[in-house]
Amino acid sequence: MATSAELIEVSERRSAHNYHPLPVVIHEAHGAWVTDVEGKRYLDCLAGYSSLNFGHGHPKIIEAAQEQLQRLTLTSRAFYHDQFAQFCAGLGDLTGKDMILPMNTGAEAVETAIKVARKWGYQVKGVEPDQANIIVMDGNFHGRTTTIISFSTDPEAREDFGPYTPGFRIVRYGSIEAIKAAVDANTVAVLVEPIQGEAGVLVPEDGYLSEVRALCSARGLLMIADEIQSGLGRTGHTFACDHEGVVPDVYVLGKALGGGVVPVSAIAANRDVLGVIQPGQHGSTFGGNPLACAVGNAVIEMLSTGEFQARAAKLGEVLHTRLRELVGKGIVEVRGRGLWAGVDIDPELATGREVSKALLARSVLVKDTHGSTIRLAPPIVVSEDDLIWAIGQLADALYELHNQ
Numbered sequence: 001m002a003t004s005a006e007l008i009e010v011s012e013r014r015s016a017h018n019y020h021p022l023p024v025v026i027h028e029a030h031g032a033w034v035t036d037v038e039g040k041r042y043l044d045c046l047a048g049y050s051s052l053n054f055g056h057g058h059p060k061i062i063e064a065a066q067e068q069l070q071r072l073t074l075t076s077r078a079f080y081h082d083q084f085a086q087f088c089a090g091l092g093d094l095t096g097k098d099m100i101l102p103m104n105t106g107a108e109a110v111e112t113a114i115k116v117a118r119k120w121g122y123q124v125k126g127v128e129p130d131q132a133n134i135i136v137m138d139g140n141f142h143g144r145t146t147t148i149i150s151f152s153t154d155p156e157a158r159e160d161f162g163p164y165t166p167g168f169r170i171v172r173y174g175s176i177e178a179i180k181a182a183v184d185a186n187t188v189a190v191l192v193e194p195i196q197g198e199a200g201v202l203v204p205e206d207g208y209l210s211e212v213r214a215l216c217s218a219r220g221l222l223m224i225a226d227e228i229q230s231g232l233g234r235t236g237h238t239f240a241c242d243h244e245g246v247v248p249d250v251y252v253l254g255k256a257l258g259g260g261v262v263p264v265s266a267i268a269a270n271r272d273v274l275g276v277i278q279p280g281q282h283g284s285t286f287g288g289n290p291l292a293c294a295v296g297n298a299v300i301e302m303l304s305t306g307e308f309q310a311r312a313a314k315l316g317e318v319l320h321t322r323l324r325e326l327v328g329k330g331i332v333e334v335r336g337r338g339l340w341a342g343v344d345i346d347p348e349l350a351t352g353r354e355v356s357k358a359l360l361a362r363s364v365l366v367k368d369t370h371g372s373t374i375r376l377a378p379p380i381v382v383s384e385d386d387l388i389w390a391i392g393q394l395a396d397a398l399y400e401l402h403n404q
């Protein structure tokens, strides 16, 4: 087999440089542990940005996928297939919503929510043609399509990709006053991440999501919660909105919905909203395919017991208690909820990337975001001992950087 160095060299030479990966070439993975091509093992503390909430190769998910692979993989939505009803009913029950519109990637689900909100605005709310606006947050991350990056505030994500799609108003994340000031008669929706993942795991103040909910209800706006990264067990609840008992009008889901096997995304909403979509108006060749639904069904079943949510809450206590002890020892601030943490490294000490590399050398996989932040989001199946060990590696790495 080729060495890591050889594979990295070819990868860098023959692929577009739209990512800046850490220098590790993964060959195999089970649960929370991955193995590189040289046989070295690492604890995965990124979990595919929460796509691997149930770990690598979870037996129930793999079994469902294998059974489906051998029987039926694709029909297109021109026909029904035998996994579709259970997927829509199951995800509808999990979200408490009437209807599901399945897609593949997260960005497609966000696009779906935008289109549904606009159509709802014109057909139900009575907004003047082509005048709908949607309120979005600064620091948002909703994906990479041309429309979505049109309302990004990250220059890297936007620059030289114009002209941009109009119809979005960007306000400060966490400020209910800012939303109030931006609403007008043509506003159809507020699109919000209950916790901003890419921005560095930013948790808004308690009460913010409830206030957004109340404002949306009062002004006749759809509250769209992008739970692609925050949802499906990660924060210790099924959805991050659950922490405030908030029910959005539209859930946007992805990442872990595909069980770490295939891309599966969806939006969930009630009939008065999602009912505006008629045949031919939106879709996807692969959206809701049999393999995706079979995997999604396994994920939904696993979440229906509450066992993963409880485990994320319990391990999250351990994670946050131990991380807080490191504040002042190379760490400036720790944020997050459940088994999910954004850790700001003291910029005097090192960049997020330097810490990520130091952890890689210590057999822990993490990824930096926005310069000085690293994100910890191990699979929920991680053992408590392994989690504590990984935090110990972080402490040691910071200590070592300090003494360099």
Ligand SMILES: *Cc1c(COP(=O)(O)O)cnc(C)c1O
Residues within 6 Å of the ligand: 049, 104, 105, 106, 107, 108, 110, 141, 142, 143, 144, 193, 197, 198, 226, 227, 228, 229, 230, 254, 255
């Ligand atoms: C990852 C992510 C997306 C985009 O999902 P893709 O599958 O990469 O298109 C959208 N919103 C949030 C909050 C995400 O974390």
